[in-house]
Amino acid sequence: MTKVTLEVNGKKVSKEVPDHTLLSVFLRDNLNLTGTHVGCDTSQCGACVVHVNGKSIKSCSTLAADVEGSKVTTIEGLAKDGKLHPMQAAFKKTHGLQCGYCTPGMVMSAVDLLQTKKNPSDQEIREWLEGNICRCTGYQNIVAAVKEAATKM
Amino acid sequence: MASLVGSRVERKEDTRFLQGKGRYTADINIANQTYAVFVRSPHARAKIKSVDTSKALKSSGVVGVLTGKEIAEDKIGGLIAGWAIRSEDGSEMKVPANPPLAKDIANFVGEPIAVVFAETLDEAKEGAEKVKVDYKVLKAVVDPAEAMKSDAIHDGVEKNLCYDWLLGDRKAVDEAFAKADKIIKVDLINNRLVPNAMEPRACVVDYNIASEEITLYTTSQNPHLSRLVMSAFGGVAPENKLRVVAPDVGGGFGSKINVYNEEIVCSWASKKIERPIKWVAERTESFLTDTHGRDHVTHAELAVTNDGKFLGFKNETIANLGAYARVFGTVTPTYLFGPCATGVYVIPAAYSNVKAVYTNTAPVDAYRGAGRPEATYTIERLVEKAAMELGMDKTEIRMKNFPTQFPFKQTLVHTVDSGDYVAGLEKAKQMADYAGFESRRKQSEANGKLRGIGVSSYFEACGIAPSAAVMSLGCGVGLWESAEVRFNPTGQISVFTGAHSHGQSHDTTFAQIAADELGVPMENIDVVHGDTDKGTFGMGTYGSRSLTVGGIAIVNACKKIVAKGKRVAAKMLEVNEDEIEFKDGEFVALKSNKKKTIGEVAFACYLPGQRDEMKSPIPEGDEPGLIESSFFDPANFSFPAGSHICEVEIDPDTGNVKVEKYTAVDDFGRIVNPMIVEGQVHGGIAQGIGQALHENTQYDETGQLMTASYMDYTMPRADNFPEFNLGFTCTHATSNPLGVKGCGEAGAIASPPTVMNAVIDALGGQEISMPATAEKVWKACKSMKKSNAKAA
Numbered sequence: 001m002t003k004v005t006l007e008v009n010g011k012k013v014s015k016e017v018p019d020h021t022l023l024s025v026f027l028r029d030n031l032n033l034t035g036t037h038v039g040c041d042t043s044q045c046g047a048c049v050v051h052v053n054g055k056s057i058k059s060c061s062t063l064a065a066d067v068e069g070s071k072v073t074t075i076e077g078l079a080k081d082g083k084l085h086p087m088q089a090a091f092k093k094t095h096g097l098q099c100g101y102c103t104p105g106m107v108m109s110a111v112d113l114l115q116t117k118k119n120p121s122d123q124e125i126r127e128w129l130e131g132n133i134c135r136c137t138g139y140q141n142i143v144a145a146v147k148e149a150a151t152k153m
Numbered sequence: 154m155a156s157l158v159g160s161r162v163e164r165k166e167d168t169r170f171l172q173g174k175g176r177y178t179a180d181i182n183i184a185n186q187t188y189a190v191f192v193r194s195p196h197a198r199a200k201i202k203s204v205d206t207s208k209a210l211k212s213s214g215v216v217g218v219l220t221g222k223e224i225a226e227d228k229i230g231g232l233i234a235g236w237a238i239r240s241e242d243g244s245e246m247k248v249p250a251n252p253p254l255a256k257d258i259a260n261f262v263g264e265p266i267a268v269v270f271a272e273t274l275d276e277a278k279e280g281a282e283k284v285k286v287d288y289k290v291l292k293a294v295v296d297p298a299e300a301m302k303s304d305a306i307h308d309g310v311e312k313n314l315c316y317d318w319l320l321g322d323r324k325a326v327d328e329a330f331a332k333a334d335k336i337i338k339v340d341l342i343n344n345r346l347v348p349n350a351m352e353p354r355a356c357v358v359d360y361n362i363a364s365e366e367i368t369l370y371t372t373s374q375n376p377h378l379s380r381l382v383m384s385a386f387g388g389v390a391p392e393n394k395l396r397v398v399a400p401d402v403g404g405g406f407g408s409k410i411n412v413y414n415e416e417i418v419c420s421w422a423s424k425k426i427e428r429p430i431k432w433v434a435e436r437t438e439s440f441l442t443d444t445h446g447r448d449h450v451t452h453a454e455l456a457v458t459n460d461g462k463f464l465g466f467k468n469e470t471i472a473n474l475g476a477y478a479r480v481f482g483t484v485t486p487t488y489l490f491g492p493c494a495t496g497v498y499v500i501p502a503a504y505s506n507v508k509a510v511y512t513n514t515a516p517v518d519a520y521r522g523a524g525r526p527e528a529t530y531t532i533e534r535l536v537e538k539a540a541m542e543l544g545m546d547k548t549e550i551r552m553k554n555f556p557t558q559f560p561f562k563q564t565l566v567h568t569v570d571s572g573d574y575v576a577g578l579e580k581a582k583q584m585a586d587y588a589g590f591e592s593r594r595k596q597s598e599a600n601g602k603l604r605g606i607g608v609s610s611y612f613e614a615c616g617i618a619p620s621a622a623v624m625s626l627g628c629g630v631g632l633w634e635s636a637e638v639r640f641n642p643t644g645q646i647s648v649f650t651g652a653h654s655h656g657q658s659h660d661t662t663f664a665q666i667a668a669d670e671l672g673v674p675m676e677n678i679d680v681v682h683g684d685t686d687k688g689t690f691g692m693g694t695y696g697s698r699s700l701t702v703g704g705i706a707i708v709n710a711c712k713k714i715v716a717k718g719k720r721v722a723a724k725m726l727e728v729n730e731d732e733i734e735f736k737d738g739e740f741v742a743l744k745s746n747k748k749k750t751i752g753e754v755a756f757a758c759y760l761p762g763q764r765d766e767m768k769s770p771i772p773e774g775d776e777p778g779l780i781e782s783s784f785f786d787p788a789n790f791s792f793p794a795g796s797h798i799c800e801v802e803i804d805p806d807t808g809n810v811k812v813e814k815y816t817a818v819d820d821f822g823r824i825v826n827p828m829i830v831e832g833q834v835h836g837g838i839a840q841g842i843g844q845a846l847h848e849n850t851q852y853d854e855t856g857q858l859m860t861a862s863y864m865d866y867t868m869p870r871a872d873n874f875p876e877f878n879l880g881f882t883c884t885h886a887t888s889n890p891l892g893v894k895g896c897g898e899a900g901a902i903a904s905p906p907t908v909m910n911a912v913i914d915a916l917g918g919q920e921i922s923m924p925a926t927a928e929k930v931w932k933a934c935k936s937m938k939k940s941n942a943k944a945a
Contacts, residue, residue: 018275034180035173037403039351040436044863047351075173088171092163095828098836099656100170101351101403107171126872133863135351135404136656138839138900139871141832 009077026064035075046132049105056112075104086152096145098136157665161828178355189432190277192267194259197293197513197856209283214276221256234478241319249307251477260476263441293513293856297473300510321504329465329502333456345448345850352403353434360423373399375693402655407519440861446520448473466503475516489524492566496532498554533906571884578796585798585816603803605915609907616791617696633786636706640779642759644752651691652703670711672738697895706785713781789888795819808931822894837900843869845908
């Protein structure tokens with residue numbers, strides 16, 4: 001067992017977990033933050049993307065113990081004071097989600113894109129999101145959402 | 154009040170999904186739950202000689218181990234085929250037993266043999282590894298084309314043949330072919346696909362010892378049907394002791410229609426071990442055991458005249474059912490396929506013959522479009538090839554054979570109520586700048602690239618319901634849909650539907666419809682679905698049926714609410730009922746212009762009478778309350794149709810196919826929410842392009858699934874697509890009062906032939922099979938170069 005201490009969505013948390021506990025499992029099972037989803041177990045689909053110290057990572061292939069002491073932001077921590085983050089609002093406005101399962105990872109990944117590049121082209125958005133699979137939308141409205149958010153962020 | 158139907162209303166469900174507040178099955182935990190891990194067959198075909206659970210039972214944390222023996226002893230029934238198909242010779246289809254846990258023989262890799270329950274997931278996994286199964290491995294039957302010549306997999310199923318079905322008239326077809334100037338022939342493989350909803354299947358079961366009630370949370374597209382099947386055929390519990398909840402479900406695409414082994418086993422076992430159970434599939438388990446789609450081997454022919462008139466059509470198909478026949482497994486390659494295989498054309502004579510075979514692979518069932526993508530691929534490849542061989546323009550040959558009168562009695566089965574196929578194709582040509590293609594082709598050529606254009610016109614039969622029709626075709630049950638509209642005393646409204654949303658946006662579109670009918674803001678309306686304890690019985694969501702069947706039940710229930718409201722308002726306003734008009738949420742007495750809002754009327758329905766007032770507002774013969782329900786069973790299917798045009802550019806040095814332009818023009822009848830409809834079309838097109846260019850389910854010759862993770866199975870990504878260009882035409886459906894036709898599957902139906910026609914056009918007519926991967930296309934480019942060199 002390992003003691004893992006993190007700052008998750010601005011709150012300090014500390015839990016004793018088996019050494020091999022994945023960050024996705026830590027968030028979902030130990031902290032009940034079930035907004036982070038697991039879709040493939042092999043780090044292909046990106047439903048599990050969260051931010052560690054501000055950068056997007058795949059939590060299904062990261063050990064919780066490996067990010068000891070880090071600041072973690074999950075989809076639950078994105079809206080502030082009851083107001084949707086511009087990326088969340090853009091996904092709603094452009095219908096960038098259908099079943100909602102890939103959405104948390106998609107949104108977290110897209111937020112990191114705009115932190116990295118302010119006004120990405122369509123092609124740059126599509127290439128950045130290569131690690132996030134969506135089966136519902138055909139990606140078109142997701143690209144539209146990122147472009148919409150880029151005008152607000 | 155402005156109508157909400159037709160407006161781009163933002164989705165109600167997004168607020169929770171976007172903040173991580175969705176509640177999917179795997180998010181549910183129950184105090185004291187155990188974790189289930191299934192022991193699965195590693196062999197495609199093997200006799201199970203013995204199962205030794207003794208070591209597993211002693212493993213740390215293991216609470217119980219159950220096998221096929223125990224489930225058989227408890228007489229728990231197996232999985233079912235929902236449609237009975239008769240062979241051409243009149244014999245009934247052959248359906249083998251499909252026990253929830255295999256006892257004597259395993260028939261595909263991944264078939265569950267035993268299940269281990271433990272205190273933690275890790276302990277359950279360890280326990281499962283300690284279950285010792287002694288197998289006698291048998292030669293597997295994998296290739297559907299060879300199945301009829303191979304050993305019989307199931308006792309009593311000769312040649313592995315489930316049925317040999319015929320629709321149409323062979324003699325008439327022979328006569329038509331005798332008159333033809335030219336016979337166009339294609340040999341096609343409709344590649345097997347894995348639906349791959351992003352949420353893996355899961356179930357959580359809670360058995361209440363006191364009430365003896367089982368609650369099953371599950372990833373289902375149709376919770377009421379699940380309960381019915383588990384109760385009537387599984388014998389797991391009586392329906393009143395079984396609650397099935399399908400909460401937020403992360404995509405289905407057909408793969409979550411079936412009741413699966415794991416749900417039956419965990420429900421039965423929870424009662425046995427008296428503990429809650431949680432099971433969540435890993436992605437590879439989903440690949441191995443979710444129902445797959447397509448998998449046809451087809452030879453088809455089209456008889457034509459020299460001036461491009463179609464005279465006759467024949468279709469000989471072998472359909473792979475996989476190891477077992479499941480709910481829509483037997484109907485998908487017959488009635489959902491055969492009738493649509495003549496496409497949007499007047500073809501005087503036609504037949505479809507389908508031989509459905511069992512193989513040692515995962516069961517094949519409905520996947521987005523179910524039968525209609527296979528049908529459209531067949532006819533649209535033929536039509537495109539006919540245009541090429543006759544030297545005709547590919548749109549001209551289509552126009553020439555479109556029906557122009559509606560209703561259109563299609564060659565096999567359907568009477569299409571409405572449509573305008575010419576308008577759709579004309580609009581698509583214009584939007585795609587069809588006329589400008591040759592100059593773009595030249596431009597690509599100048600850049601050393603090959604450019605092709607492909608067209609596909611389709612229709613489909615959806616809104617799967619009409620009970621009389623589907624039962625005459627062999628469906629086990631009628632397929633209506635239900636709704637209940639519950640006006641609460643203080644004015645909020647709960648709309649219960651038997652349809653289920655797993656991405657389709659029912660929270661929003663159904664609220665739009667009800668808001669228009671009742672004249673109230675849609676914020677006051679909650680759409681409730683997915684819980685057998687809440688709504689009345691329902692059939693669920695598949696076959697583009699939610700709006701065309703379920704939506705209409707809501708409309709009809711709302712109309713009943715208004716009708717009763719009129720009677721109550723008339724009494725309240727002391728006028729006759731026929732002097733009341735209902736408009737924008739108000740009941741108005743026409744002469745006096747006195748009015749009561751629908752909210753006031755609802756309040757009065759629940760709290761009749763006031764102090765010092767002796768009269769009740771409830772008219773004689775009416776009861777208090779304001780709750781109405783409706784079951785809608787339409788008279789016909791609905792028939793969306795359209796034309797899609799695609800342009801691809803091929804790099805002959807790499808074989809890479811780039812989709813340059815994709816134009817879709819669809820007729821879905823009236824559209825409730827254009828934003829949501831466009832999203833459905835985008836998703837469908839993407840799945841179809843996935844089939845055409847990327848996805849393939851590959852078994853090796855021993856029946857091992859070679860593509861069982863996202864590292865091996867190519868899922869389409871954002872950078873595989875251009876921006877799709879969508880347009881709409883509109884003819885109203887006549888089979889329902891809203892005039893809606895359904896839009897969920899159209900994209901996946903139309904796009905595979907559109908893309909393949911473009912690829913084959915770029916390759917100068919050289920046939921190539923789906924998926925047109927870079928490797929295949931590169932080889933085709935090389936042989937094209939060779940034959941060009943020879944010709945020179």
